[in-house]
Amino acid sequence: MSTSAEPPPLSASPAAEPYGRIVVRAALWLALLAPLFYSTYGFANWLASTRDHVGSIVFAWERHIPFLAWTIVPYWSINLFYGLSLLLNDSRQGVDRLAGRYLTAQVVAVSCFILFPLTATFVRPTTSGLPGLLFAVLGGFDKPFNQAPSLHIALLVIIWDHWRQRLPGPLLTLWHGWCFLIGASVLTTWQHHFIDIPTGALLGVFALWLFPARGELPFAGFRLTADAKARRLALCYALGAILALVGASIGVFYSAIALLLLWSSLAVAIVAFAYAGAGAKVFQKTADGYVSLASRILLWPYRLGARINVWAWTRKLPPVVAIADGVFLGRFPDAAEADRFGTVIDLAAELERPRYAPGRWESFGMLDLLSPPAEALDRAATAIEPARRQGTVLVCCALGFQRSATVVAEWLVASGRSHTPAQAQKQLAASGRPVHFQDEPA
Known part of the structure; x- marks a missing residue:
C-alpha cells in the first residue's frame, strides 16, 4: 500500500x-x-x-x-x-x-x-x-x-x-x-x-x-438534514464561525490573531455545512485515510482542536482495549500506535491518517455525535472479519467511545459473538472503556 x-x-x-x-x-x-x-x-x-x-x-x-x-x-x-x-x-x-x-x-x-x-x-x-x-x-x-x-x-x-x-x-x-x-x-x-x-x-x-480535482464536490446533492440533532450541531458550529469572524474583524490590525480567527471561522463554517446536510465528504478523506492538500490546510484549525479534544478525553485511558479474537477498540492512533495492528479501521471523518502510519488502513468516514448512516455502518462492520483473518484489527474513531463502539457492536452481533444488540453493548461496556451508542446496532 x-x-x-x-x-x-x-x-x-x-x-x-x-x-x-x-x-x-x-x-x-x-x-x-x-x-x-x-x-x-x-x-x-x-x-x-x-x-x-x-x-x-x-x-x-x-x-x-x-x-x-x-x-x-x-x-x-x-x-x-x-x-x-x-x-x-x-x-x-x-x-x-x-x-x-x-x-x-x-x-x-x-x-x-x-x-x-x-x-x-x-x-x-x-x-x-x-x-x-x-x-x-x-x-x-x-x-x-x-x-x-x-x-x-x-x-x-x-x-x-x-x-x-x-x-x-x-x-x-x-x-x-x-x-x-x-x-x-x-x-x-x-x-x-x-x-x-x-x-x-x-x-x-x-x-x-x-472544486477538487477528483471525487465528489462538497456541495453535490446537498439537502438540509431532517435530523434535529444534526441541525443543532450545525447551528452551534455556525455560531462559532460567526464569533470567530467577528473576532477577526475586531482584531484586524493585529494580523496574526485576525488571520488565525479568519482561518478558524472558515474551517468551522465548513464543519457546520457538513452537519447541515453535506455530510462527511466535506473532509475529503480517501478510503485509505488521507485527505486532500486543500482539506489539510483549510481545516487545520478544526483538526487541531479535534486533536486537543482527543488528548483531553483520553489522556488517562488506555489507548485501546481488547474486545474479541484480535479485534481492539480505541482512540484515533498516532503512527506508533497504528504500527501495532495489521489493519486500522478508521471511522473519524475529521481526522487524517498519520503520515507515516504503516500497515493497512481502511477509512469509513462518519460524523461525530450522530448515528452512523446505515450503509456506512454495515460496510465498516463487514470489513472487520476479513481484516481480522489477516492479523490484529483496531477499530477507532476520535475518542473510541461512540462511532467505533457502534461498529464493533454491529460486528459482534453479525458474527454471532453476541446474540443481541444489548448483549453486544454489555460486552463492550465490560471492556472498561466508556462507550456510548447513538443508535442500537442492528
Missing part, C-alpha cells in the same frame, strides 16, 4: 477523451472568464475610487521591502499560465473544475473589494524598458484599491496546484521556484501589502477545496 499523503499525480499524457473537445471547452471558459474578470475587477476599482476615503492595512516593516522592477515579469507570467492551465487537462470535467476554482476566487475576491476596499499606499518609482512597458499596461486597467484578498495570490495557489500534479521532478522544482517568484513579486512590485498574501492564499485553498 502506498503511504503517499496525496493521490498519484494526474497524467498529462494521452487524453482520456478527444483533446479537441477539451480545447473547445477551455476556449469557451476563457471567453466567459476573461471579460467577466475585466468588467467586475474594473467595476470594483471604479466603485472604490468614488469613495471619500479608502483605508489601508500596512505594517511599518513593509517600507523596507525593496522595489525590484524586473519582478513585474514573473508577476505578469501568471496570465500566461492562467490560460495554459485550462488547456492542460485530460477531460472536460478537469477543465470545468479548474474554471470553477477560477470563478470562485474571482467572485469572492471582487465581493471583498466592493464590500471592504483597501488601498495600496506605496508610490512606485518611474521605470523604463520592458518593466516600464509592463507597468504601464498594468496601470491601464489596475488601480491601487483591490487589495485583500489578493486575487493574484489566490489564482497563483490554484495554478501552482494544477501544474504540480503534472510536471516531473526537475521541471517540478523549477515550477516551485517560479511560483515563489510570482508570489514574492506582489510585494517587490509594490502592488500589494502583506495582509493581501495570506488572505489571498486562503481564498485559493478554499477554491481548491470547493
